[in-house]
Amino acid sequence: MCSSDLGDAPSKTSRSAMTDTKDIKPVIEVREHLLLGITYKGAEKFMAEELHIRSRTKGCMSFMPCCTDIYTQWKSAAECRKKYGYTEPGKNGSWIPQAYGDKLVCYELNEMMKIWLEKNNAKDKSVLEVLTEDPKYASKYKRYVGKAKAFLSHAQLEHPADLIDREMKDLDVGKQGLKGGSKIWIDCFSLRLCAKGAFVTDEVVEMVAQIGWTGVGLDPDFELYQRTFCLLETYATVKAKKRLYMMVHKKPFFCQLDICPCITCLPCCYKWPVKVDSEKATARAVEENDKIHDYIKNVVPGGHTGLNQVIERNISRALRVTAAQQVCACDACICLPVKIACMAGCPSCLELGDCCAYQVIEKCRRSEE
Numbered sequence: 001m002c003s004s005d006l007g008d009a010p011s012k013t014s015r016s017a018m019t020d021t022k023d024i025k026p027v028i029e030v031r032e033h034l035l036l037g038i039t040y041k042g043a044e045k046f047m048a049e050e051l052h053i054r055s056r057t058k059g060c061m062s063f064m065p066c067c068t069d070i071y072t073q074w075k076s077a078a079e080c081r082k083k084y085g086y087t088e089p090g091k092n093g094s095w096i097p098q099a100y101g102d103k104l105v106c107y108e109l110n111e112m113m114k115i116w117l118e119k120n121n122a123k124d125k126s127v128l129e130v131l132t133e134d135p136k137y138a139s140k141y142k143r144y145v146g147k148a149k150a151f152l153s154h155a156q157l158e159h160p161a162d163l164i165d166r167e168m169k170d171l172d173v174g175k176q177g178l179k180g181g182s183k184i185w186i187d188c189f190s191l192r193l194c195a196k197g198a199f200v201t202d203e204v205v206e207m208v209a210q211i212g213w214t215g216v217g218l219d220p221d222f223e224l225y226q227r228t229f230c231l232l233e234t235y236a237t238v239k240a241k242k243r244l245y246m247m248v249h250k251k252p253f254f255c256q257l258d259i260c261p262c263i264t265c266l267p268c269c270y271k272w273p274v275k276v277d278s279e280k281a282t283a284r285a286v287e288e289n290d291k292i293h294d295y296i297k298n299v300v301p302g303g304h305t306g307l308n309q310v311i312e313r314n315i316s317r318a319l320r321v322t323a324a325q326q327v328c329a330c331d332a333c334i335c336l337p338v339k340i341a342c343m344a345g346c347p348s349c350l351e352l353g354d355c356c357a358y359q360v361i362e363k364c365r366r367s368e369e
Contacts, residue, residue, distance in 0.1 A: 001153065001187045001204070001229040028206040035148055035210060036128040036190055037183030040172035042144025043164050046127075046189075049140075051112055053080055054164075074161050077104035086111035106156040106163055106188070114193045123194035148185035150178050151208050153233040154217035155224045156284075167217040167247050176245050176321070178213050185211055199288045201232065201295040208233055209240035216318075218248050222274060225311060228281045228292040234311055235300065244318040274319075276311045279304040 038046075047054035053075040075083075077100075086093035086108065093111040100107075117123055122130045131141040150171055154163055163186070174180035208214060214237040216224065224230045237244050278296060283289035300307045 001191075001233060028202050030203055030207045030210060033126050033129050033192065034190060034203070034207050035185075036126070036132075036145060037148025037150065037185045037211075038128060038131075038141075038189050039144045039181055039183055040164070040168040041181075042131075042141055043168055043184075043186070043189065045144070046131075046141070047160070047164060050116060052083075053112065053160075073165070074104065074159075077102050077108065080104060080108060080112065084112050084115050086115065100157070104159055106154070106158055106160055109160045109163070110156070110188050110193060113188050117194050124192065125195075126192045127189045129192075144183075146183045148190070148211050149182040150213045150215055151185045151211045151233065151237075152215050152217065153224075153230050154187075155219070155227055155230065157223075158217065158219070162217065167215065170247050171215050171245075175215070176243055178215075178243075178245075184215075199285075199291060201291050204232060205236040205239065208236035209242065212240070213243045213245070215245045215247060218246050218315075222276070222315070225276045225278075225315075226281050228278075228283045228289050231276070231278050231281055231307065231311060232292050232295070234314070235307060238310055238314045244314055246315065246318045246322050248319070274312045274315045276308045276315075278307045278311070 044054070055073045077097075081087045081093075081097070085091065087097050088094065091111075092114070093108060096105065096107055096111075113127055117125065117127065117130065120130055120134065122134070125133075128145050131137045132145050152163075152167060152171065154167060168184055168186070171178060171182070171184055172180060174182075214233065216230075216234065218224050225234075234244065279293075281293075283292070296307050297303050300310075302309070
């Protein structure tokens with residue numbers, strides 16, 4: 001999630017109800033626009049036809065990992081900055097070139113979205129509200145927008161191609177109970193980026209719980225979890241006992257080969273063991289960062305130490321589930337010994353509960369019967 005305000009504060013929130021009384025469930029009102037999502041095809045269309053920063057033409061060798069056309073479809077950082085002017089002196093994005101050089105990052109996507117909202121006289125709305133309410137866009141986009149079925153948590157320092165063409169595209173095919181073509185909550189589309197108002201931590205936690213399925217765009221070094229927003233989003237998912245799905249990108253080259261899905265399960269494709277230090281996590285928006293740290297200290301059992309343990313345990317579990325499902329889906333003969341070993345039920349693995357590859361494979365097998 002980006003550090004922009006969520007908009008005007010909800011009319012009803014109750015942190016005291018969460019912390020003071022166990023028998024009474026808190027009444028937390030999540031505003032309707034925060035529950036909207038967009039499909040991958042809708043996001044792809046918007047980038048190409050409204051922002052004009054992405055070409056929808058695929059390269060002739062897009063099936064080759066080393067010749068993928070993901071980045072070549074996007075305008076360069078220099079082209080985007082010149083077209084929209086958000087990095088000029090005095091503008092909100094003037095700090096970006098010094099921080100990220102000539103790399104295009106999602107912070108810039110947010111700035112372009114803000115400019116688009118301003119041009120459409122919709123500074124008080126989210127992009128998805130405009131796409132469904134404005135007659136000029138409704139006929140083109142309404143079928144792509146609706147109640148979000150998945151929440152996408154990601155870091156703003158990644159390239160928009162990682163966000164749209166890797167993470168959203170990955171969820172679009174359907175993963176771990178999420179149907180293909182589902183509407184996905186994504187900050188730059190769902191938040192009222194230009195609106196000013198109080199950020200309410202409890203509302204974000206409830207929003208993630210109501211959506212009920214979270215995909216996390218994770219870098220191999222887990223830098224994502226140095227951001228307070230991402231920590232909060234993962235904790236909210238775990239707290240509500242909802243699905244947590246991990247997507248690791250920018251792995252070593254051989255981990256991206258399509259020869260066998262199980263190659264992504266190699267230990268070198270991830271940084272182990274998973275370690276999180278939430279007390280050192282930051283966000284660009286100081287006020288929101290402080291509110292999240294306050295929430296961790298006062299609401300999360302065990303404070304920062306307790307949060308670290310919860311995040312580390314559940315990231316590890318989610319990564320193993322994803323790896324196990326890769327093995328389950330693979331028909332290559334080299335994976336057969338792994339499947340047999342998992343189906344035998346390794347005792348140390350079974351102690352990990354639903355992260356065991358054996359259980360995942362059994363679920364896959366039952367679904368095919």
